[in-house]
Amino acid sequence: xxxxxxxxxxxxxxxxxxxxxxxxxxxxxxxxxxxxxxxxxxxxxxxxxxxxxxxxxxxxxxxxxxxxxxxxxxxxxxxxxxxxxxxxxxxx
Numbered sequence: 642x643x644x645x646x647x648x649x650x651x652x653x654x655x656x657x658x659x660x661x662x663x664x665x666x667x668x669x670x671x672x673x674x675x676x677x678x679x680x681x682x683x684x685x686x687x688x689x690x691x692x693x694x695x696x697x698x699x700x701x702x703x704x705x706x707x708x709x710x711x712x713x714x715x716x717x718x719x720x721x722x723x724x725x726x727x728x729x730x731x732x733x
Contacts (some may be wrong), residue, residue, distance in 0.1 A: 677701070677718060678725030686719045693725065 677683070681693045683703060691703035694710055701718060704710045 673718075673721050674715065676721045676724040677715070678727050680727065681721050681725035682723040683718050684720045684722055685713060685717050687717070690722065 677693065677696070679693055679695060682690065683693060683701075684690055685703065689703075689705055689711075691705040691711070693701055694704045695702040696715070699715050700712055701715050702710050702712050
């Protein structure tokens with residue numbers, strides 16, 4: 642009986658330490674991706690700031706300087722600094 646209780650406690654600790662934080666992080670990432678749209682100001686994982694100019698499938702075109710546009714995978718977006726105007730107006 643003691644062994645079963647110990648296993649249940651270990652599983653609960655494992656769940657609390659590994660699975661719950663991962664779920665929170667995935668939910669936070671999903672919310673951030675909903676804010677992503679044309680006109681959003683973003684920070685890429687490479688440390689480059691830019692403005693989203695278009696989105697096609699899983700690629701994002703980011704303007705990093707006037708007439709300088711790069712194409713990155715949407716997973717390269719680390720943070721949305723300022724949501725797109727279209728998403729902003731939907732929230733209000």
